[in-house]
Structure formats: C-alpha cells, structure tokens
Amino acid sequence: MRVEIWSDIACPWCYVGKARFEKALEAFPHRDEVEVVHRSFELDPGRAKDDVQPVITMLTAKYGMSEAQAEAGEDSLGAQAAAEGLPYRTRGRDHGSTFDMHRLLHFARERGRQAELLDLLYRANFAEERSVYNDDERLVGLATAAGLDPHDARAVLADPEAYAEQVRADEREAAGLGATGVPFFVLDRKYGVSGAQPAEVFAQALDQAWGERAPLTLIDGDAETCGPDGCAVPQP
Template sequence: MRVEIWSDIACPWCYVGKARFEKALRAFPHRDEVEVVHRSFELDPDRARGDVQPVLTMLTRKYGMSTAQAQAGEDDLGAQAAAEGLEYRTTGRDHGNTFDMHRLLHLAGERGRQDELIQLLYRANFAEERSVFTEGEARLVELAEEAGLDAEEARRVLADPAAYADAVRADEREAAELGANGVPFFVLDRTYGVSGAQPAEVFTQALTQAWGERPALKLVEEEEAGACGPDGCAVPPRP
C-alpha cells in the first residue's frame, strides 16, 4: 500500500502530523508493506527566495492577527509538538521560500533518502536556533549530506533552478486536482484522503480501512504453463 503525504517544511502542522501518522504506522500490523512518499506543497509559493521574515511578523501581516494572538498560536503549537515528543521553538523562528527544499526532497526521493531529509529539514526549521532560510544553500547542502546524500550532487541541484522544478510543480498541480487546499494531506492508495494533523487513532483507522479494501488479486486463467515453486520447476510436456 502506498501513502502519499503532501506537506511543506514551513508548515508546523505538517511537522506534528508526520509524527502522529508515524505513531499509527509503527503500530500497524502491515507497516513493512506500506510505502510512504512525500509530495511537494508550498504554502507561500509567491514569496521571493530572499524574502525572509520572522514567523510572528508573517502571521500578523498575512492573517491580520495581533502579535499576542500570533504568539499564543505558536505556544499552542509548541505544546502540541511536545505531546508528540517533538522539539518546537515558539520564538525566534523565520519564515521563507521552501521551493529549493522541495527540489532537494525530490532528489532525495530518487536516492532513497527522502524521509531522512524531510525529518532533518523539519528539525532545522522548528527546533534549531540556526535559520534554515537565512543560511541558504550552504545549510541545505549540510542537511542533505547529513541525510545521506552526496554533497556535490546536492550543490548541483541547488545551482540549477530547473532541476526538479517540474516535479515540484507537478506535485502541486496533483494536490489541487485531488482537492487539497491545505496541508498536511495524506492519500492512502489513491482511495482515502486524510486532511490535517489528525490524532494517531484517525490514521490507524484509515490505514486499517484502506488495507482491508485493497482489491484481491484476480488470476487470468490460461492453459497450464511452466512455473517454479518450492518443490522445483515443472517442465511442461512437449506437444
């Protein structure tokens, strides 16, 4: 079974939602048969690469809330993250463009290191004092290497604005086609969708239901042909 997760590194609920989903997946009896794929979704796609703001400033300007309201929201998110065993800095974080991070995540997907990289990006953005936005390419290459990617390959991708750009845009178009207007958005076997950072129990229910409704394999009946099994290989008689 395949689970696709549309998310953005700048999204705190994606950080929390990933932890809740993984809690459910760890307890799922068929967890070793579940493939998880991370898909791209930018919350602020029109933000220029160099436009970095404090999170509280972004929240007050984008949503028209007061600084006190924005801080209260961050404090609540910090408590929600802590309940999942996650570190979360409620002050001093930055907000910026995440397009290059998504491009690197597509590279990581091809190299089998996608989950490692997205977790490191989340940690860097939400838990560490260093800004993943202001330090630019050098910081992203450092995280890519920590995730197990080749540093030079990561640098080449970041130096080429076209590298994996189409893949990011394709993910975003697909999200729109599926009806996702926010993240995190989880799609199980292209049959069930779960929107938001739901409790682990909701993900458990969705995994169980999606697994139980997978179509059974239908065999096409043909005349007997040669095949191999535990007892050896049968040789069909010559006509």
C-alpha cells in the first residue's frame, strides 16, 4: 500500500501531523508493506526567494491579529508539538519560500534519502536557530547530513529549473484530488485524510484503505490545516 503525503516545510500542522501519522503507522500490523511518499505543496507559491520575514510578523499581517495573539498561537502550537515529542521554537523563527526545499526533496527521493532530508528540514525550520530560508549553504549542509552528495545538492540549488516541474506536478495533482490545505494524506488512492488528525483517525484510515477498494473518500472533520490563505492559528 502506498501513502502519499502532501505537505510544506513551513506548515506547523504538517510537522505535527506527520508525527501523528507515524505513530499510527508504527502500530499498523502491515507497516512493512506500506510505502510512504512525500509530495510537494507550497503554502506561498511564487514567493520570492529573498522575501523572508519573522513568523510573528507574517502572522500579524496575514490574520490581522495583535503580536500578543500571534505569540499565544505559537505557544499553543509549541505545546501541541511537544505532546508529540517534537521540539518547537515559539520565537525567532522565519517564514519564506520553500520551493528550493521541495526541489531538493525530489532530488533526495531519487537517491532514496527523501525521508531523512524531510525530517532534517522540519527540525531545522521548527526547532533550530539558524534559518533555512534564502541560505543555499544551509540547505546543502542539511542535504549532506541526510546522506546526499553536497556537490550534487549544490548543483540542484544552482539550477532553478532542476526538479521544478516535479514540484509543480505534485501541486497540480493535489488540486486534482481536492486538496485545499495541508497536510493531506492519500492512502492507496482509496482515502484522503485532511489535516493533523489524531493518531486514532490515521489508524482507522490505514485499516480501511488496506481492506477496501473504493474511490477516494475524503475524511475531513475539524482538524487544522495550512492553506494558501495561511495556517489555522490556535487560540489560548
């Protein structure tokens, strides 16, 4: 069975949702027969590479909230990440274009190192002090840590068209499947699960997808997602 996950490195609910899905997968009896493929979805497509700003600034501008409200939302997200065992810096993070990261993830998939790079990108973005935006050498370092050749990674970043079509194809496919936000999980093209659902929901979807053949059925509910208009910001 194949599970495809559309997500963005800038999406905190993708970071949390991935951990919840992996908790369900770990307990799934057929986990060794599940292939997980990560697909590209940019929350801010077309954003200039050098257009980087603090997350708090971005939140206040996008949602029209006060700085205190934005900080409270980040604190709540930090608590939810911590509940999944994930580190999360609630202050001092940046927001910017993730297009180059997605291109590198497609390159990493070809080399069999996509999962390793994705984990490192998430951790770097949400837990580490140095920004991952508009810093090719930072991305090369993460690619190297994931087991990729630094010269090859640098060449990918130097060519803006390298793996660009693969990123755009993923995004077109997400739109065709009805994904309006991320994370968006598609299980064997039988079930779609939208949002950072509890592990129990993912477990149910894995069981259903394993045992049934049916057109794509969307499991939506009220779980939080990130979309083109931004991420749902939890209120204290």
